Amino acid sequence: MASDHTRSAILAAAERLYADRGFGDVTLRDIVAEANVNLAAVNYHFGSKDELIAELFVTRSIQTNRERLNELRAAEDAGGGRAAIEDIMRALVGPTLRGCLGPDREGSTAARFMIRASIESVPPIRRIKNREVDHLRKFAAAMRRAMPGRDDTELYWGLHFALAMAHHTIREKERLLRLSEGKCDLDDVRAIIDRVVTVSVMALTIGDMPSKPAARPVLVHGRLTRQDL
């Protein structure tokens, strides 16, 4: 392989276009035009369109996962093998949130691509995401060490909710901004991470929930009108 020029030009162009316009709207012809390479180059270098997308996503996922594990290990080392639960949750959601939010990141193609991958779920990306469970298990294990004796179920729910808040904030940041009329500062990533971590740790403390009164009966539907939406 003399030079990676074509290959990396395709990767860069594809990531930029996918980030900006989404997977559904970008064709291979768009990508090769942006990269100034021949149409056949994609299949030559990557095999297929799906493998190109997969390579993009895997690369970025590995980066995020590595950052997460680095933070986790640092926290565990600092705590003599057992990290504080706050730091574990911070290691879980911090890298993703830092990567996808913040004013300076607005121009980051990688971040915008990952947001897009989070919003539009296409088959090659879904296949990869399904393998993410092994990675999350490492965090579940760390949480178990940090909160020994706690029911595993609670751990999983806490981890799940932490990811929920982080990902939903990335996915729906525009809506939150509009809903709050700009009052929610989505550029202050530090504060957002703190907020998510705080709530996540809180969620982990509700061990045995009191049974609540039964949910109210579902009310009858009337005729649907457009105004209801």
Place this chain on the structure above:
Amino acid sequence: MASDHTRSAILAAAERLYADRGFGDVTLRDIVAEANVNLAAVNYHFGSKDELIAELFVTRSIQTNRERLNELRAAEDAGGGRAAIEDIMRALVGPTLRGCLGPDREGSTAARFMIRASIESVPPIRRIKNREVDHLRKFAAAMRRAMPGRDDTELYWGLHFALAMAHHTIREKERLLRLSEGKCDLDDVRAIIDRVVTVSVMALTIGDMPSKPAARPVLVHGRLTRQDL
């Protein structure tokens, strides 16, 4: 209009197929084959494929929003115009979670369709979702009445996190099930709603930590009661 037969056959077939196989994999030809109608019927009755999808999604969204507002109003009436924050959050996430989770709902085409719409974000659906802000504002207003004096920002974040947990649970229920090796019971919808509501209400309390330290939620392992909030 003599009979809605063809029209509703298309709607039913489309919803079922989209729910089962996703938007990307289902073509108009699949739909008309399932509905036993002619291919041109879709364009005749709906104008275009996107308008068909939009109609499906709008109908189901209206139902959910209606249920939400009914629950909210019921809670406000029961509280003499001011609903408890728990009930507001319950009205927000309850209908969606009840609609999309639970063992009996496994066969519900409507629920599976909405899950699919939540996972695969396709252009016509995204356009409709963008109009959802007005609906959420009604909940923000109710929350403001329930927690007067609280900073609006905190309200929005709490509302945002509640939706985050609800939607993420629907979107990623398979992963949570696999991660927890079946330990997290995703069929016990009541418990899930309670959990989401509890954490959401907790999240709403982190705003007044500096000014009202006494009002902080109890972080010990015991039960969380109303006065703790």
Place this chain on the structure above:
DNA sequence: GATAGTTTCATACAAATGTTTGAAATGCAA
């Protein structure tokens, strides 16, 4: 500098897909 292996290129292919068309069928009112 000839040769073998690699990469690029223009072009073609094949399949899928949403949409349109114009005629036939159907329903309904006068």
Place this chain on the structure above:
DNA sequence: TTGCATTTCAAACATTTGTATGAAACTATC
């Protein structure tokens, strides 16, 4: 029935799209 509007139908259209092909250009090794 007759006439008019609505609905259905088979067929074709027009693109778009990912992929394959085979020759040409290039590179590196001998």
